[in-house]
Amino acid sequence: MTGDWFDVVAGVRQDCILSALLFVTVMDWIMKKSLKNFEGRLEWIDGSGLCDLDYADDIALIETLTGMPQLTREIERASGSVGLRMNTERCKIIMVSNDWEDDIRQ
Numbered sequence: 001m002t003g004d005w006f007d008v009v010a011g012v013r014q015d016c017i018l019s020a021l022l023f024v025t026v027m028d029w030i031m032k033k034s035l036k037n038f039e040g041r042l043e044w045i046d047g048s049g050l051c052d053l054d055y056a057d058d059i060a061l062i063e064t065l066t067g068m069p070q071l072t073r074e075i076e077r078a079s080g081s082v083g084l085r086m087n088t089e090r091c092k093i094i095m096v097s098n099d100w101e102d103d104i105r106q
Contacts, residue, residue, distance in 0.1 A: 023057075026082055026084070027054055027057075027059075028054075029082075030075060030078045030079050030082065030084070031052055031054065031059070031075070033078045034071065034074040034075040034077075034078045035051050035052060035071070037074075038051065038063060038067060038071055038074075039067075040062055040063035040064045040067050040071075041062055041063075042062055050062060051063070059075070061075075065093070068093065072086075072088075072091060076088070
């Protein structure tokens with residue numbers, strides 16, 4: 001028995017090779033848009049920095065404890081503008097660290 005036909009109005013077919021590429025492209029846009037006004041990051045010697053680590057649909061943010069709520073809201077807003085929802089119940093602060101250079105000198 002088969003059901004009635006229906007129109008697909010959004011998304012890509014399951015297992016389509018484009019789905020991962022499209023998702024990564026959208027996530028990159030969301031992160032660039034969200035992070036442009038935030039200063040929290042790990043600085044490299046050449047002046048560039050690392051402010052987020054992304055893997056599939058997981059994001060690890062590098063930001064000050066006081067800036068984290070605002071950054072999380074900005075990511076939620078940007079992702080909502082393209083139809084993605086963030087599960088705020090699964091958001092956690094998993095590590096807080098002081099300046100690591102102080103620890104090395106000891």
